[in-house]
Each structure stands twice: as structure tokens, then as C-alpha cells.
Amino acid sequence: MENMVVLHKRGGRNLISSLNLRRFILLKKIVGMRVTKFLAIIAVLFSFTVMADAGTLEDVKARGKLNCIVSSGLAGFASPDGKGGWQGFDVDFCRAVAAAVLGSGDKVNFVPSTNRTRFAQLNAGEGDILFRNTTETLSRDVDLKLTFLPVNYYDGQGFLIRRSLGVTSATQLAGASVCVQVGTTTELNLADYFRFNKMEYEHLNTGTNAESIIMYESRRCDVYTTDASALASTRAALKNPSEHVILPEIISKEPLGGAVRHGDDRWADIGKWVVNALIIAEEMGITQKKVKELAKKPGNNPGMNRFLGTEGNMGEMLGLDKKWAVNAISAVGNYGEIFERHLGPKTPLALERGLNASWKAGGLLYAAPIR
Amino acid sequence: MDWLFLDAAFTGGSRDECSAKAGGACWAVIGERLNLFTYGFYPVAERWRVNLSLVLLIFTLFPILFEKAPYRKYALHIAVAFPFVTAWLLVGGLGLTPVETDQFGGFMLTLVIGITGIGFSLPIGILLALGRQSKLPAIQIFSIGFIEFIRGVPLITLLFVASTMLNYFLPPGVTFDLLLRVLIMVTLFASAYMAEVIRGGLQAIPKGQFEAADSMGLRYWSAMRLIVLPQAMKISIPGIVNTFIGLYKDTTLVIIIGLLDPLGIGRASLADTRWTGLSTEVYLFVAIFFFISCFGMARYSQHLENKLETDHKR
Numbered sequence: 275m276e277n278m279v280v281l282h283k284r285g286g287r288n289l290i291s292s293l294n295l296r297r298f299i300l301l302k303k304i305v306g307m308r309v310t311k312f313l314a315i316i317a318v319l320f321s322f323t324v325m326a327d328a329g330t331l332e333d334v335k336a337r338g339k340l341n342c343i344v345s346s347g348l349a350g351f352a353s354p355d356g357k358g359g360w361q362g363f364d365v366d367f368c369r370a371v372a373a374a375v376l377g378s379g380d381k382v383n384f385v386p387s388t389n390r391t392r393f394a395q396l397n398a399g400e401g402d403i404l405f406r407n408t409t410e411t412l413s414r415d416v417d418l419k420l421t422f423l424p425v426n427y428y429d430g431q432g433f434l435i436r437r438s439l440g441v442t443s444a445t446q447l448a449g450a451s452v453c454v455q456v457g458t459t460t461e462l463n464l465a466d467y468f469r470f471n472k473m474e475y476e477h478l479n480t481g482t483n484a485e486s487i488i489m490y491e492s493r494r495c496d497v498y499t500t501d502a503s504a505l506a507s508t509r510a511a512l513k514n515p516s517e518h519v520i521l522p523e524i525i526s527k528e529p530l531g532g533a534v535r536h537g538d539d540r541w542a543d544i545g546k547w548v549v550n551a552l553i554i555a556e557e558m559g560i561t562q563k564k565v566k567e568l569a570k571k572p573g574n575n576p577g578m579n580r581f582l583g584t585e586g587n588m589g590e591m592l593g594l595d596k597k598w599a600v601n602a603i604s605a606v607g608n609y610g611e612i613f614e615r616h617l618g619p620k621t622p623l624a625l626e627r628g629l630n631a632s633w634k635a636g637g638l639l640y641a642a643p644i645r
Numbered sequence: 646m647d648w649l650f651l652d653a654a655f656t657g658g659s660r661d662e663c664s665a666k667a668g669g670a671c672w673a674v675i676g677e678r679l680n681l682f683t684y685g686f687y688p689v690a691e692r693w694r695v696n697l698s699l700v701l702l703i704f705t706l707f708p709i710l711f712e713k714a715p716y717r718k719y720a721l722h723i724a725v726a727f728p729f730v731t732a733w734l735l736v737g738g739l740g741l742t743p744v745e746t747d748q749f750g751g752f753m754l755t756l757v758i759g760i761t762g763i764g765f766s767l768p769i770g771i772l773l774a775l776g777r778q779s780k781l782p783a784i785q786i787f788s789i790g791f792i793e794f795i796r797g798v799p800l801i802t803l804l805f806v807a808s809t810m811l812n813y814f815l816p817p818g819v820t821f822d823l824l825l826r827v828l829i830m831v832t833l834f835a836s837a838y839m840a841e842v843i844r845g846g847l848q849a850i851p852k853g854q855f856e857a858a859d860s861m862g863l864r865y866w867s868a869m870r871l872i873v874l875p876q877a878m879k880i881s882i883p884g885i886v887n888t889f890i891g892l893y894k895d896t897t898l899v900i901i902i903g904l905l906d907p908l909g910i911g912r913a914s915l916a917d918t919r920w921t922g923l924s925t926e927v928y929l930f931v932a933i934f935f936f937i938s939c940f941g942m943a944r945y946s947q948h949l950e951n952k953l954e955t956d957h958k959r
Contacts, residue, residue, distance in 0.1 A: 346903055347913030349921055354905075354913050356677040358686045361917070383747065386903045386913070394809035395903065400823070484912075484924065511915075511922035622918040 330402050330534070330541035331593055334375055339383050342368035343401035346386035349507035350616045350623045351407045360384045363616040364405035367426060367532060367549065370602040371403060374548045374594055379605025393418050397535055403545055405532045407503075409459065414533075421542040423532035424549045426609075428629035428638050430524035431463050432502035434509060437519050439496065444523035448473040453486045453495035455479075460500050463526040487511065501528050503617070503625060510622040544592055550641035551599040554581060555608035557632055557641075562607035569600045581644055588644055599644075609639065659919035674920045675930050682910050682930075685750015691742060694734045695753055701731060702760070710945065712952075728764065746824035750905040752934060757824075758906075759893040759938075762831045766892065767885070769832065770839025775869065777844055788840070795837035800895055803830040808902035827899055835892045842888055846881035847873065879953050886946035890939045907931045 334340050344352040344364050352362040369379035385401045396404045397419065408414075409429075410422040433444050433452075441447065444467075454461050456479040468475050478495045480486040487508055490498040498508065502524060509515050532549065534542050555561075558578055560568060565582075572584035579585035581599050589596035606612055610632075617625045631637025652669025654662075655676065663671035675682070684692050705727045708720035735757070737743035749757060776788030795803075807826035850873055858868035878885070900909040911927040914920055 345916075346900070346905060346909060347916035349916045349918050351916075353916035353918075354681060354686070354910065355917065356681055358681060358684070358689065383745065385747065386905055386909075388901055388903060391805075391809060391902055398809055398813065484915075507916075507918070507921060510918065513922070616918075622921065 330538045331375065331544065334402055338376065339381050340368065340372040340375060340403065341383045341385055341401045342371070343385045343387045343392055343395055343404040343406055344368065345406050346388060348407055348504075349510070350503065350621065350625075352384075352386075352405075361616070363427070363612060364407060366606040366612045366616070367405045367552075368403070370552055370606045371545060371548045373601040373605035374551070374598040375544065377595065377601055379601075393420065396420070396533065399535075402541070403532060403534050407530050408533060409528045410531050410533075411459075419536040420533040421536055421539075423534070423542070423545045424553075424641065425529040425531045425638075426549055426552075427503065427530040429501045429503050429528035429530050430629075431460055431499060431526040431528065432505050432524055433521040434490070434498045434505045434518055435496060435521060437517050441521065444521045444525065445471060445473075447475065447497060449475065450497050451476040451478055451495045453478045453480050453489045453498045455483065455486060455500060456481065458500075459526070459528075464499055467525045483508065503623070506617075506623045506625050510624070540593060544594065547592060547644070548598075548602055551581070551602055551644065552606075552609040552612065553632070553639050553641035554644060555599070555603050556610040556639075557634060560603055560608060562604060562611055565600055565603040569597065577643070577645070586645075660921070660923055670926050671923055672926060674914060674923050674926055678910070678914050681914070682751045682907055684753055685905055685910065686748040687750070687753065688742075688744060688748065691737075691744055694737075694741070694744075698731045698734050699756075701727060701734075702756075728761075746822050747904075749824060751907050751910050754899070754904060754906050755893070755896050758828060758831055758896045758899065761828050762835045762892045762896075763889050765832045766835035766839045766888075769836035770843055771874070773836060773840035774843035774847060777840065778847060792837045792840050795834055796841070800831075800834050801898055801901060803834055804898060804902050806830070823902075824904070827902070827904065831892065831896070834895075835888060838888045838891075839885065842881050842884035843877060845884060846877035846879075849880050850876050879950075882946055882950055882953075886942055890942055893939060893942070894935060907934060 342365075344360065344362070347353050348362070348364075350362060351364045352360060355361045365384065368382050368384065372382045373379040385395060387395050387401075387404075387406060392404060392406050392408065393414070395401055404420075405426075407427070410425065414420055415422055433447065435441050447468075452464060452475050454464050454477060461477075461479075464475075464477070476495075478489060480489055483500065483504060486498050486500070489495055490508075491512065498505070500508075502520065505520050509518050509520060512518055532545055534545055555565075558575075558581065560578070560581070568578070569582040569584060572579045572582075576585060580588055583589055583596035583598070583600060587596065589598045592598065595601070607615070610627075613625075613627065613630065614620065617623050619626070627635070627637060629638045631639065633640040648669040650669075652667050653672055654664075654667040654669070655672045657663040657666060657671065657673040658677075660671055660674075663673055680689075680692075684695055687695055705720075705724045708714040708717045709724060714720065733739060733741070735744065735749075736746065773788050773792060776784045777792065779785045779788070804827060807830045808823060811821060811826060854872055854876065855868070858872045861868075863871065897906055897908045899906055900912070905913060908931050911931050915922075915924055915927055
């Protein structure tokens with residue numbers, strides 16, 4: 275009896291389910307149509323988005339100003355001067371792009387950003403381009419949907435320590451207390467480095483660079499670790515900079531570069547070739563002073579002629595004026611000049627070119643040719 | 646004291662020049678950047694508009710704050726136009742060169758955010774407080790929901806929403822001024838707190854006062870305006886000013902979304918390689934500015950309390 279009941283029930287259920295199936299198919303047909311329509315609407319909306327994105331160059335030209343995302347204050351890279359303008363290494367890259375696109379290095383709106391907001395601001399369209407001392411990584415490229423421009427500063431993590439402690443190499447740091455900013459790649463690199471070298475260390479978290487300096491100055495920690503360029507500016511800000519040394523070891527790769535949003539390759543190309551042009555200008559010995567003179571008439575160097583727009587149509591291909599590179603160089607000078615002005619030995623940061631020298635001088639700067 | 650004044654250098658082009666002159670504080674950094682601290686990146690040629698706005702502000706505030714001011718009655722009517730005139734002066738358009746709001750910065754930015762927040766949060770707060778006690782369920786639920794939601798979320802979160810999230814929700818191409826978004830968020834935030842402060846005042850009014858108003862045949866709004874609110878507001882003065890001061894100091898949070906208020910300008914100035922390491926001077930200067938404004942507000946609230954003293958303090 276029980277079995278029969280079960281069978282009966284099962285039969286009933288099958289009946290229902292087959293009925294449901296028919297209904298389901300019908301439903302699917304109706305909904306399916308709606309889904310297609312819905313998708314079509316979304317596609318249309320998306321195409322608008324893409325259209326809006328695809329025209330960064332046109333947007334910038336129509337606006338007559340480049341919106342450039344920079345740091346809200348990082349020694350040597352971006353800081354406001356007393357007259358309401360901005361100065362710095364990253365700032366000059368913004369000016370170069372503005373000069374190449376709009377003909378003048380002054381046609382820039384600087385959009386200050388913090389570490390936390392920079393990518394959101396770029397993706398939300400508040401800036402056309404970002405030069406903010408930003409490390410290129412896989413996740414930022416792929417997950418945050420950025421297109422990175424060529425590296426404009428090869429940085430790496432270093433250690434700052436008091437000279438009086440007599441340490442000359444990071445391998446002698448066993449047992450040291452180290453200040454490190456929390457939640458950064460620096461923190462992870464530090465742990466990796468000490469684990470790899472089988473050394474113990476005491477690690478003191480700090481919130482910001484400024485906090486770290488206070489901790490280091492008050493001797494709460496023996497060592498402060500962060501990117502070498504930031505260490506240089508930190509050292510310059512200490513009371514007696516000569517009492518402190520930056521150890522020779524660089525324990526991580528931090529390739530810093532500009533970035534634009536995914537989805538506008540033409541605009542990315544412009545950013546890329548402006549950075550390349552600044553690097554190539556140094557290779558060719560084209561300086562801010564000489565560039566106007568050189569560009570007056572074609573010389574006997576075809577490569578330089580192409581660069582200066584006296585030969586070929588490189589600017590046109592980019593959708594820019596044929597004097598694009600000349601404008602960029604006359605606004606800010608070549609890579610070497612920018613470096614000297616903001617970071618080089620004559621500035622308080624006193625950074626050596628090191629990895630950031632041209633490949634001809636043993637560095638890593640090697641830009642693809644303009645031809 | 647020696648460090649502050651006697652040993653300090655007041656001129657110089659960089660920190661090194663300062664330390665060559667004197668061993669104390671280096672105030673030259675403030676001197677060089679006073680304009681930046683005051684106007685932010687506001688175009689130099691248009692700065693008279695900021696100055697004029699400040700003059701207008703003083704002329705508007707004076708009769709509002711002090712009963713004995715001459716022609717007070719007329720001045721109060723004119724005061725209504727103040728927000729519009731100032732907005733026009735600062736942003737431009739209609740005959741004036743437009744100035745992008747991202748050029749705003751420094752003390753001017755603090756004042757714009759602070760005064761807008763203070764000016765709008767009080768009336769909105771009063772409405773919310775009355776709404777929370779309303780007998781109409783829809784109004785009551787809306788008020789409670791609004792107040793509790795805003796109070797339950799940190800201001801920083803709201804600012805982040807204002808600065809980044811909104812752009813994702815709006816259709817592409819539609820931009821909505823960042824400063825305006827911040828102003829709205831700050832005002833809403835302050836209103837929620839204000840509402841609770843005023844509700845505290847309302848609840849301290851004895852029931853007899855409400856009943857007395859009713860028995861006089863006064864309608865709701867007249868009863869509130871003539872009898873309940875004046876007493877409630879008087880009781881809430883310390884709380885209200887407290888909220889004002891808190892709001893005013895909270896304006897420094899905008900640094901997180903990339904607007905440069907005095908604190909942000911100060912931090913950015915320290916990133917100038919000529920001035921690195923002068924954090925004490927810069928922060929002290931900003932602190933003095935905030936202390937003067939906040940202490941001023943506190944003193945005024947005390948003056949107001951004394952003036953309204955009717956001798957039935959419990």
C-alpha cells in the first residue's frame with residue numbers, strides 16, 4: 275500500500291513537472307524576448323559609454339584644458355608652489371602631455387588625489403590622465419582597468435638608518451626595529467626580504483610617511499623603509515641629513531608610470547608617445563633651449579627631423595599637431611632636464627640617476643623609436 | 646617663546662636660508678604661501694571676488710548676530726540674497742569670468758563649506774526634529790530613517806560616496822560639480838546631528854506650553870514659531886554651537902577626497918622640497934586659524950546665552 279501511494283505521488287509529481295516544463299518554456303520565450311531587448315538596451319547604453327570614452331582626445335581639445343591627476347603633495351613629484359601653480363616631476367609630465375595636445379604646457383587643470391582615491395577619480399572621468407608616482411602592477415592593470423604608460427621612474431624599496439649605528443648593508447639588520455607604512459606593498463616586501471634572509475626583526479606599523487618620520491626621529495625604530503625616492507625626501511627633511519644614510523640594497527621593483535583608463539587606445543597612445551618623446555629627446559641631446567632653433571628647418575639627421583616634425587607625419591598619425599614633440603620639449607625640457615630640476619643632485623632630494631639614466635649611460639630608460 | 650618669536654626667521658626663500666639666519670621657527674614658509682593658504686588656486690586676477698564675498702559676509706552676519714546693529718530690520722531682508730550673490734561672485738558666469746570650483750582652496754574653502762553647512766543645517770535640522778515628533782507616520786518615518794541613516798555612517802564614507810560613487814551612477818558625460826556634492830553631503834550630515842540636538846530642546850519644553858498654545862487657538866506652525874521653538878532653541882544653544890564647531894572642524898576631512906583646505910595646503914606645502922621639515926610651523930599656523938574661528942563661535946554662543954537668560958535656571 276505504502277509503495278503504491280509513493281508511486282502515485284511520484285506520478286503526480288511528474289505530471290506537474292511536465293506541465294511546469296511547458297509553462298517554463300513558454301515563460302522562457304516571453305522572458306527571453308525581454309532579456310534580448312534588455313541586453314540590446316544595455317548594449318546601446320554601453321556603446322554610449324564607449325563612445326564617450328573613445329573621445330578623450332576630442333574632450334580635451336574641446337575643453338581646452340587637460341585634467342591631470344597628481345598627488346596632493348609629494349616632495350619632488352608634485353606640490354603647489356607659492357603662486358597657486360604646481361611644481362614637480364609628475365607635474366611636468368602632465369604639462370608635456372598638455373603641450374603636445376593643446377600647444378601649451380599651462381593648459382592643465384591639476385586634480386589633486388590621495389593614494390586611496392586616485393584610481394577611482396581616473397575611472398570616474400575626473401581626470402584624463404594620471405601621473406601620480408604610481409607603481410605598475412598586474413592587478414592594477416587588469417583588475418582596476420588601467421592602461422599604463424611607459425615607466426617614467428624606476429623606484430625600489432630601500433632602508434634609511436642612522437650613520438652612528440655603523441650599518442653598511444641591509445644584511446646586517448638582524449634584530450632591528452623597522453618602521454613601515456601599514457597596508458602597502460612595502461610592508462609585504464619587508465616581510466619577504468627578512469624571511470628570505472632568515473633574519474628576525476621587530477616591525478612597527480605607521481599610518482603615513484609623516485608619522486614614520488616622527489617615529490624614526492624619536493628613535494622608536496632604528497630603520498625606516500619605503501620607496502627610495504620617498505626615503506630621499508624624508509632624509510632631506512630630517513634635522514641633520516648627513517647623520518643618516520640610505521643603505522645600498524634595493525629590495526623591490528617599483529616601476530612608476532602614468533596611466534589612463536582602459537578603452538581608449540588612441541588616448542593611451544598619445545600618453546605613451548609623449549613619455550617616449552621626452553626620453554628620446556634626451557638621447558638625441560634635444561634640450562628645452564635648443565628645441566625651437568633645431569625645429570626651424572630640417573637637419574641632416576632623419577630621426578631628429580621626424581621627431582621635430584620637419585619630416586614625415588608622426589604628429590598627424592597621433593591626431594596631434596606635427597610640432598607635438600617640439601611643444602612638449604619647449605614646455606618642460608627633455609627627461610634629463612625634468613629629472614635634474616626636481617629630483618637631481620642640485621635639489622634637496624639629491625637623487626642620482628641610477629636606473630633612471632638613459633640606456634646609453636647604463637640605465638633602464640629605453641624608449642621605442644619614433645618612426 | 647624664543648622659538649616662536651625671538652629666534653624665528655620671518656623672511657627667506659627656503660628652509661636653508663631660514664636656518665642660516667636664526668635657530669628658531671621659520672615663518673617664511675607661511676609668508677610665501679599666505680595667498681595659497683587664503684585663496685587656494687583661485688585665479689589671481691579674480692581674487693577681489695573672494696575679498697568682496699568676505700566683506701559681504703561680514704555685513705550680512707553683523708546684523709544677524711547683534712541685535713543692536715543699525716538698520717537691522719532691513720539688513721535681515723537683504724541677508725536672504727547673500728547666498729545667491731556670493732555663489733555668483735565665487736563661481737562666476739553672468740558677466741563674470743567663470744571659475745572652476747576645483748580652484749577653490751585654503752581658508753576660503755573652509756569658509757565656503759563651513760558656512761554653507763552651518764547656514765543650511767539649522768533650518769533642515771529644525772524641520773527634521775519637528776518631523777521626528779510629528780503625528781503623521783510618513784513624515785515621522787522619513788525623519789527617523791534619514792537621521793538614523795546619516796548618523797550611522799561616518800562622514801568620510803559620505804564624502805567618498807560624493808567624490809567617487811556618484812559618478813558611477815550618473816550617466817556618462819553628466820558631471821556634477823565635486824564641491825557641490827561635498828556641500829550637500831556635509832549639510833545633510835550636519836542636519837541629522839542638528840535635528841537631534843533640537844529634539845533634545847523640544848523635549849525639555851513642559852507639556853503645559855504645548856497645551857497653552859493649543860488653548861490660545863494657535864495652529865501648529867504658529868504654536869511652534871511663537872511658543873515652542875524659541876524656548877527649545879534657547880535650551881539647545883550649547884548643543885547647536887557644539888555641532889557647528891564640530892562641522893567646521895570636520896571640513897578638514899575633504900583632504901581625503903583631494904580638495905585642499907588649509908590643512909591640505911599645509912601638507913602639500915611641506916612636500917615642496919624647499920620647505921620640507923617645517924611641519925611644526927605649518928600645523929601651528931593652521932591650528933591658530935581654526936582656534937580663532939572656533940573660539941569665536943564659542944564666545945558668541947556664551948554671549949547669546951547670557952542675553953537670553955530669563956532667570957529660571959534649574
